[in-house]
Amino acid sequence: MGSAAQAAVYLNKDLISVSVGAGTSPGSFNNTFSGGQTIDKVIDAPSATAEEIHSQTTHIYFTADQAGGGLELKFDFNQEYDISTLHFWNYDSEGFDVDNVDFTFFNGANTQVGMLSVMPALGASPAIVAQDIVLAAPLNVRYVTAFLTGSNRQVDFQNIGFTANVSAPPSGAIPEPATWAMMILGFGAVGSTIRRRRLAGA
Ligand SMILES: [Ca+2]
Ligand SMILES: [Ca+2]
Known part of the structure:
Protein backbone atom coordinates (compact mmCIF):
# COMPACT_ATOMS: atom_id res chain seq x y z
CA MET A 1 0.00 0.00 0.00
CA GLY A 2 1.32 3.46 -0.86
CA SER A 3 1.57 5.67 2.21
CA ALA A 4 1.97 9.03 0.47
CA ALA A 5 -0.59 11.40 1.95
CA GLN A 6 -2.93 13.04 -0.53
CA ALA A 7 -3.15 16.82 -0.42
CA ALA A 8 -5.79 18.27 1.87
CA VAL A 9 -8.76 19.70 0.00
CA TYR A 10 -11.30 22.36 0.86
CA LEU A 11 -14.79 20.86 0.83
CA ASN A 12 -17.37 23.15 -0.75
CA LYS A 13 -20.37 22.71 -3.03
CA ASP A 14 -18.18 21.18 -5.73
CA LEU A 15 -17.51 18.16 -3.50
CA ILE A 16 -20.22 18.03 -0.81
CA SER A 17 -23.90 18.80 -0.33
CA VAL A 18 -25.91 20.38 2.48
CA SER A 19 -29.58 20.39 3.41
CA VAL A 20 -31.78 21.81 6.15
CA GLY A 21 -32.31 19.06 8.73
CA ALA A 22 -35.64 17.89 10.13
CA GLY A 23 -34.24 18.77 13.56
CA THR A 24 -34.55 22.48 12.78
CA SER A 25 -36.71 24.16 15.41
CA PRO A 26 -39.87 26.10 14.61
CA GLY A 27 -38.83 29.52 13.38
CA SER A 28 -38.35 31.80 10.40
CA PHE A 29 -35.74 31.83 7.64
CA ASN A 30 -36.43 35.54 7.13
CA ASN A 31 -34.93 36.53 3.74
CA THR A 32 -32.57 33.53 3.46
CA PHE A 33 -34.37 31.97 0.50
CA SER A 34 -35.69 35.15 -1.15
CA GLY A 35 -35.53 35.22 -4.94
CA GLY A 36 -34.88 31.50 -5.32
CA GLN A 37 -31.71 31.41 -3.20
CA THR A 38 -30.86 27.99 -1.75
CA ILE A 39 -29.14 26.55 1.31
CA ASP A 40 -26.07 26.04 -0.93
CA LYS A 41 -25.12 29.52 0.29
CA VAL A 42 -23.64 27.65 3.28
CA ILE A 43 -21.04 25.86 1.14
CA ASP A 44 -20.35 28.27 -1.73
CA ALA A 45 -17.07 29.76 -0.48
CA PRO A 46 -14.47 29.04 -3.17
CA SER A 47 -11.68 28.49 -0.63
CA ALA A 48 -10.99 28.42 3.10
CA THR A 49 -9.45 31.90 2.87
CA ALA A 50 -12.23 33.50 0.82
CA GLU A 51 -13.74 36.78 2.01
CA GLU A 52 -17.49 37.29 1.89
CA ILE A 53 -19.36 40.57 2.23
CA HIS A 54 -22.49 40.24 4.31
CA SER A 55 -25.73 40.82 2.43
CA GLN A 56 -29.16 39.28 2.13
CA THR A 57 -27.95 37.27 -0.85
CA THR A 58 -24.84 35.84 0.86
CA HIS A 59 -25.98 35.12 4.41
CA ILE A 60 -28.09 32.46 6.10
CA TYR A 61 -30.46 34.02 8.61
CA PHE A 62 -32.76 31.98 10.85
CA THR A 63 -34.76 33.14 13.87
CA ALA A 64 -35.99 30.46 16.27
CA ASP A 65 -39.41 30.93 17.84
CA GLN A 66 -38.18 29.77 21.26
CA ALA A 67 -34.92 30.24 23.19
CA GLY A 68 -32.78 27.13 22.69
CA GLY A 69 -34.20 26.55 19.23
CA GLY A 70 -31.90 26.52 16.24
CA LEU A 71 -31.06 25.59 12.69
CA GLU A 72 -29.98 22.04 11.84
CA LEU A 73 -27.78 21.48 8.79
CA LYS A 74 -26.93 18.05 7.36
CA PHE A 75 -23.75 17.72 5.31
CA ASP A 76 -22.98 14.77 3.03
CA PHE A 77 -19.34 14.53 1.88
CA ASN A 78 -20.17 11.73 -0.65
CA GLN A 79 -17.19 9.72 0.67
CA GLU A 80 -15.20 9.48 3.91
CA TYR A 81 -12.70 12.20 4.80
CA ASP A 82 -10.35 12.85 7.71
CA ILE A 83 -11.16 16.44 8.74
CA SER A 84 -8.29 18.62 9.93
CA THR A 85 -9.81 22.11 10.08
CA LEU A 86 -13.31 23.51 10.43
CA HIS A 87 -13.98 26.96 8.95
CA PHE A 88 -16.79 29.22 10.15
CA TRP A 89 -17.73 32.62 8.72
CA ASN A 90 -19.84 34.27 11.44
CA TYR A 91 -21.87 37.45 11.30
CA ASP A 92 -20.14 40.57 12.66
CA SER A 93 -22.36 41.65 15.56
CA GLU A 94 -23.63 40.00 18.71
CA GLY A 95 -27.26 40.87 17.99
CA PHE A 96 -27.50 38.35 15.16
CA ASP A 97 -24.37 36.16 15.09
CA VAL A 98 -24.21 32.42 15.80
CA ASP A 99 -23.26 31.80 19.44
CA ASN A 100 -22.94 28.01 19.53
CA VAL A 101 -22.66 25.15 17.05
CA ASP A 102 -22.98 21.50 18.05
CA PHE A 103 -21.31 19.31 15.42
CA THR A 104 -21.84 15.54 15.25
CA PHE A 105 -19.70 13.46 12.89
CA PHE A 106 -20.70 10.11 11.31
CA ASN A 107 -18.80 7.68 9.10
CA GLY A 108 -20.02 6.18 5.84
CA ALA A 109 -22.05 3.55 7.77
CA ASN A 110 -23.80 6.36 9.69
CA THR A 111 -22.05 5.40 12.94
CA GLN A 112 -21.20 8.39 15.14
CA VAL A 113 -17.43 8.98 15.22
CA GLY A 114 -17.18 12.32 17.03
CA MET A 115 -18.84 15.38 18.53
CA LEU A 116 -17.71 18.96 18.97
CA SER A 117 -19.30 22.10 20.39
CA VAL A 118 -17.94 25.40 19.10
CA MET A 119 -18.63 28.95 20.25
CA PRO A 120 -17.59 30.78 17.07
CA ALA A 121 -15.93 34.20 17.14
CA LEU A 122 -17.59 37.27 15.65
CA GLY A 123 -16.86 37.88 11.99
CA ALA A 124 -15.02 40.99 10.77
CA SER A 125 -16.66 43.86 8.89
CA PRO A 126 -17.23 44.47 6.07
CA ALA A 127 -15.29 41.51 4.63
CA ILE A 128 -15.91 38.39 6.68
CA VAL A 129 -13.16 35.78 6.72
CA ALA A 130 -13.32 32.33 8.29
CA GLN A 131 -12.36 31.47 11.82
CA ASP A 132 -10.21 28.35 11.48
CA ILE A 133 -10.80 25.72 14.15
CA VAL A 134 -8.24 22.91 14.15
CA LEU A 135 -9.91 19.62 14.97
CA ALA A 136 -8.49 16.69 16.87
CA ALA A 137 -8.78 14.46 13.81
CA PRO A 138 -12.29 13.20 13.34
CA LEU A 139 -11.46 10.33 10.98
CA ASN A 140 -13.55 8.62 8.33
CA VAL A 141 -16.29 11.26 8.30
CA ARG A 142 -18.94 11.19 5.60
CA TYR A 143 -21.93 12.84 7.30
CA VAL A 144 -21.93 15.90 9.59
CA THR A 145 -24.87 17.35 11.49
CA ALA A 146 -24.57 20.93 12.75
CA PHE A 147 -27.06 22.54 15.13
CA LEU A 148 -26.63 26.33 15.23
CA THR A 149 -28.09 28.53 17.94
CA GLY A 150 -27.98 32.10 19.18
CA SER A 151 -28.54 33.10 22.79
CA ASN A 152 -31.13 35.62 21.55
CA ARG A 153 -32.68 33.10 19.06
CA GLN A 154 -30.88 34.77 16.09
CA VAL A 155 -28.66 32.66 13.80
CA ASP A 156 -26.86 34.61 11.07
CA PHE A 157 -23.67 33.49 9.33
CA GLN A 158 -22.08 33.23 5.89
CA ASN A 159 -20.44 29.83 5.34
CA ILE A 160 -19.29 26.61 6.92
CA GLY A 161 -16.41 24.67 5.38
CA PHE A 162 -14.03 21.81 6.07
CA THR A 163 -10.42 21.11 5.11
CA ALA A 164 -9.90 17.39 4.88
CA ASN A 165 -8.08 14.47 3.29
CA VAL A 166 -9.78 11.53 1.66
CA SER A 167 -9.70 8.72 4.23
CA ALA A 168 -7.40 5.82 3.57
CA PRO A 169 -9.23 2.65 2.52
CA PRO A 170 -9.47 0.04 5.28
CA SER A 171 -6.31 -2.05 5.49
CA1 LIG B 1 -22.02 32.02 1.36
CA1 LIG C 1 -25.31 36.49 19.30
Missing part, protein backbone atom coordinates in the same frame (compact mmCIF):
# COMPACT_ATOMS: atom_id res chain seq x y z
CA GLY A 172 -6.81 -5.54 4.11
CA ALA A 173 -8.67 -4.12 1.11
CA ILE A 174 -11.60 -6.24 -0.09
CA PRO A 175 -14.00 -7.47 2.64
CA GLU A 176 -15.23 -11.07 2.61
CA PRO A 177 -18.90 -11.54 1.66
CA ALA A 178 -19.74 -12.39 5.29
CA THR A 179 -18.25 -9.04 6.36
CA TRP A 180 -20.45 -7.18 3.92
CA ALA A 181 -23.54 -8.89 5.35
CA MET A 182 -22.55 -7.84 8.88
CA MET A 183 -21.96 -4.26 7.75
CA ILE A 184 -25.43 -4.08 6.20
CA LEU A 185 -27.04 -5.47 9.35
CA GLY A 186 -25.03 -3.06 11.47
CA PHE A 187 -26.10 -0.14 9.36
CA GLY A 188 -29.79 -0.89 9.94
CA ALA A 189 -29.34 -1.23 13.69
CA VAL A 190 -27.41 2.02 13.98
CA GLY A 191 -29.92 3.90 11.87
CA SER A 192 -32.85 2.92 14.05
CA THR A 193 -30.93 3.76 17.23
CA ILE A 194 -30.18 7.23 15.94
CA ARG A 195 -33.79 7.83 14.98
CA ARG A 196 -34.99 6.74 18.42
CA ARG A 197 -32.51 9.06 20.13
CA ARG A 198 -33.56 11.92 17.93
CA LEU A 199 -37.22 11.39 18.73
CA ALA A 200 -36.47 11.06 22.44
CA GLY A 201 -34.48 14.28 22.42
CA ALA A 202 -36.98 16.28 20.41
Whole structure:
Protein backbone atom coordinates (compact mmCIF):
# COMPACT_ATOMS: atom_id res chain seq x y z
CA MET A 1 0.00 0.00 0.00
CA GLY A 2 1.32 3.46 -0.86
CA SER A 3 1.57 5.67 2.21
CA ALA A 4 1.97 9.03 0.47
CA ALA A 5 -0.59 11.40 1.95
CA GLN A 6 -2.93 13.04 -0.53
CA ALA A 7 -3.15 16.82 -0.42
CA ALA A 8 -5.79 18.27 1.87
CA VAL A 9 -8.76 19.70 0.00
CA TYR A 10 -11.30 22.36 0.86
CA LEU A 11 -14.79 20.86 0.83
CA ASN A 12 -17.37 23.15 -0.75
CA LYS A 13 -20.37 22.71 -3.03
CA ASP A 14 -18.18 21.18 -5.73
CA LEU A 15 -17.51 18.16 -3.50
CA ILE A 16 -20.22 18.03 -0.81
CA SER A 17 -23.90 18.80 -0.33
CA VAL A 18 -25.91 20.38 2.48
CA SER A 19 -29.58 20.39 3.41
CA VAL A 20 -31.78 21.81 6.15
CA GLY A 21 -32.31 19.06 8.73
CA ALA A 22 -35.64 17.89 10.13
CA GLY A 23 -34.24 18.77 13.56
CA THR A 24 -34.55 22.48 12.78
CA SER A 25 -36.71 24.16 15.41
CA PRO A 26 -39.87 26.10 14.61
CA GLY A 27 -38.83 29.52 13.38
CA SER A 28 -38.35 31.80 10.40
CA PHE A 29 -35.74 31.83 7.64
CA ASN A 30 -36.43 35.54 7.13
CA ASN A 31 -34.93 36.53 3.74
CA THR A 32 -32.57 33.53 3.46
CA PHE A 33 -34.37 31.97 0.50
CA SER A 34 -35.69 35.15 -1.15
CA GLY A 35 -35.53 35.22 -4.94
CA GLY A 36 -34.88 31.50 -5.32
CA GLN A 37 -31.71 31.41 -3.20
CA THR A 38 -30.86 27.99 -1.75
CA ILE A 39 -29.14 26.55 1.31
CA ASP A 40 -26.07 26.04 -0.93
CA LYS A 41 -25.12 29.52 0.29
CA VAL A 42 -23.64 27.65 3.28
CA ILE A 43 -21.04 25.86 1.14
CA ASP A 44 -20.35 28.27 -1.73
CA ALA A 45 -17.07 29.76 -0.48
CA PRO A 46 -14.47 29.04 -3.17
CA SER A 47 -11.68 28.49 -0.63
CA ALA A 48 -10.99 28.42 3.10
CA THR A 49 -9.45 31.90 2.87
CA ALA A 50 -12.23 33.50 0.82
CA GLU A 51 -13.74 36.78 2.01
CA GLU A 52 -17.49 37.29 1.89
CA ILE A 53 -19.36 40.57 2.23
CA HIS A 54 -22.49 40.24 4.31
CA SER A 55 -25.73 40.82 2.43
CA GLN A 56 -29.16 39.28 2.13
CA THR A 57 -27.95 37.27 -0.85
CA THR A 58 -24.84 35.84 0.86
CA HIS A 59 -25.98 35.12 4.41
CA ILE A 60 -28.09 32.46 6.10
CA TYR A 61 -30.46 34.02 8.61
CA PHE A 62 -32.76 31.98 10.85
CA THR A 63 -34.76 33.14 13.87
CA ALA A 64 -35.99 30.46 16.27
CA ASP A 65 -39.41 30.93 17.84
CA GLN A 66 -38.18 29.77 21.26
CA ALA A 67 -34.92 30.24 23.19
CA GLY A 68 -32.78 27.13 22.69
CA GLY A 69 -34.20 26.55 19.23
CA GLY A 70 -31.90 26.52 16.24
CA LEU A 71 -31.06 25.59 12.69
CA GLU A 72 -29.98 22.04 11.84
CA LEU A 73 -27.78 21.48 8.79
CA LYS A 74 -26.93 18.05 7.36
CA PHE A 75 -23.75 17.72 5.31
CA ASP A 76 -22.98 14.77 3.03
CA PHE A 77 -19.34 14.53 1.88
CA ASN A 78 -20.17 11.73 -0.65
CA GLN A 79 -17.19 9.72 0.67
CA GLU A 80 -15.20 9.48 3.91
CA TYR A 81 -12.70 12.20 4.80
CA ASP A 82 -10.35 12.85 7.71
CA ILE A 83 -11.16 16.44 8.74
CA SER A 84 -8.29 18.62 9.93
CA THR A 85 -9.81 22.11 10.08
CA LEU A 86 -13.31 23.51 10.43
CA HIS A 87 -13.98 26.96 8.95
CA PHE A 88 -16.79 29.22 10.15
CA TRP A 89 -17.73 32.62 8.72
CA ASN A 90 -19.84 34.27 11.44
CA TYR A 91 -21.87 37.45 11.30
CA ASP A 92 -20.14 40.57 12.66
CA SER A 93 -22.36 41.65 15.56
CA GLU A 94 -23.63 40.00 18.71
CA GLY A 95 -27.26 40.87 17.99
CA PHE A 96 -27.50 38.35 15.16
CA ASP A 97 -24.37 36.16 15.09
CA VAL A 98 -24.21 32.42 15.80
CA ASP A 99 -23.26 31.80 19.44
CA ASN A 100 -22.94 28.01 19.53
CA VAL A 101 -22.66 25.15 17.05
CA ASP A 102 -22.98 21.50 18.05
CA PHE A 103 -21.31 19.31 15.42
CA THR A 104 -21.84 15.54 15.25
CA PHE A 105 -19.70 13.46 12.89
CA PHE A 106 -20.70 10.11 11.31
CA ASN A 107 -18.80 7.68 9.10
CA GLY A 108 -20.02 6.18 5.84
CA ALA A 109 -22.05 3.55 7.77
CA ASN A 110 -23.80 6.36 9.69
CA THR A 111 -22.05 5.40 12.94
CA GLN A 112 -21.20 8.39 15.14
CA VAL A 113 -17.43 8.98 15.22
CA GLY A 114 -17.18 12.32 17.03
CA MET A 115 -18.84 15.38 18.53
CA LEU A 116 -17.71 18.96 18.97
CA SER A 117 -19.30 22.10 20.39
CA VAL A 118 -17.94 25.40 19.10
CA MET A 119 -18.63 28.95 20.25
CA PRO A 120 -17.59 30.78 17.07
CA ALA A 121 -15.93 34.20 17.14
CA LEU A 122 -17.59 37.27 15.65
CA GLY A 123 -16.86 37.88 11.99
CA ALA A 124 -15.02 40.99 10.77
CA SER A 125 -16.66 43.86 8.89
CA PRO A 126 -17.23 44.47 6.07
CA ALA A 127 -15.29 41.51 4.63
CA ILE A 128 -15.91 38.39 6.68
CA VAL A 129 -13.16 35.78 6.72
CA ALA A 130 -13.32 32.33 8.29
CA GLN A 131 -12.36 31.47 11.82
CA ASP A 132 -10.21 28.35 11.48
CA ILE A 133 -10.80 25.72 14.15
CA VAL A 134 -8.24 22.91 14.15
CA LEU A 135 -9.91 19.62 14.97
CA ALA A 136 -8.49 16.69 16.87
CA ALA A 137 -8.78 14.46 13.81
CA PRO A 138 -12.29 13.20 13.34
CA LEU A 139 -11.46 10.33 10.98
CA ASN A 140 -13.55 8.62 8.33
CA VAL A 141 -16.29 11.26 8.30
CA ARG A 142 -18.94 11.19 5.60
CA TYR A 143 -21.93 12.84 7.30
CA VAL A 144 -21.93 15.90 9.59
CA THR A 145 -24.87 17.35 11.49
CA ALA A 146 -24.57 20.93 12.75
CA PHE A 147 -27.06 22.54 15.13
CA LEU A 148 -26.63 26.33 15.23
CA THR A 149 -28.09 28.53 17.94
CA GLY A 150 -27.98 32.10 19.18
CA SER A 151 -28.54 33.10 22.79
CA ASN A 152 -31.13 35.62 21.55
CA ARG A 153 -32.68 33.10 19.06
CA GLN A 154 -30.88 34.77 16.09
CA VAL A 155 -28.66 32.66 13.80
CA ASP A 156 -26.86 34.61 11.07
CA PHE A 157 -23.67 33.49 9.33
CA GLN A 158 -22.08 33.23 5.89
CA ASN A 159 -20.44 29.83 5.34
CA ILE A 160 -19.29 26.61 6.92
CA GLY A 161 -16.41 24.67 5.38
CA PHE A 162 -14.03 21.81 6.07
CA THR A 163 -10.42 21.11 5.11
CA ALA A 164 -9.90 17.39 4.88
CA ASN A 165 -8.08 14.47 3.29
CA VAL A 166 -9.78 11.53 1.66
CA SER A 167 -9.70 8.72 4.23
CA ALA A 168 -7.40 5.82 3.57
CA PRO A 169 -9.23 2.65 2.52
CA PRO A 170 -9.47 0.04 5.28
CA SER A 171 -6.31 -2.05 5.49
CA GLY A 172 -6.81 -5.54 4.11
CA ALA A 173 -8.67 -4.12 1.11
CA ILE A 174 -11.60 -6.24 -0.09
CA PRO A 175 -14.00 -7.47 2.64
CA GLU A 176 -15.23 -11.07 2.61
CA PRO A 177 -18.90 -11.54 1.66
CA ALA A 178 -19.74 -12.39 5.29
CA THR A 179 -18.25 -9.04 6.36
CA TRP A 180 -20.45 -7.18 3.92
CA ALA A 181 -23.54 -8.89 5.35
CA MET A 182 -22.55 -7.84 8.88
CA MET A 183 -21.96 -4.26 7.75
CA ILE A 184 -25.43 -4.08 6.20
CA LEU A 185 -27.04 -5.47 9.35
CA GLY A 186 -25.03 -3.06 11.47
CA PHE A 187 -26.10 -0.14 9.36
CA GLY A 188 -29.79 -0.89 9.94
CA ALA A 189 -29.34 -1.23 13.69
CA VAL A 190 -27.41 2.02 13.98
CA GLY A 191 -29.92 3.90 11.87
CA SER A 192 -32.85 2.92 14.05
CA THR A 193 -30.93 3.76 17.23
CA ILE A 194 -30.18 7.23 15.94
CA ARG A 195 -33.79 7.83 14.98
CA ARG A 196 -34.99 6.74 18.42
CA ARG A 197 -32.51 9.06 20.13
CA ARG A 198 -33.56 11.92 17.93
CA LEU A 199 -37.22 11.39 18.73
CA ALA A 200 -36.47 11.06 22.44
CA GLY A 201 -34.48 14.28 22.42
CA ALA A 202 -36.98 16.28 20.41
CA1 LIG B 1 -22.02 32.02 1.36
CA1 LIG C 1 -25.31 36.49 19.30
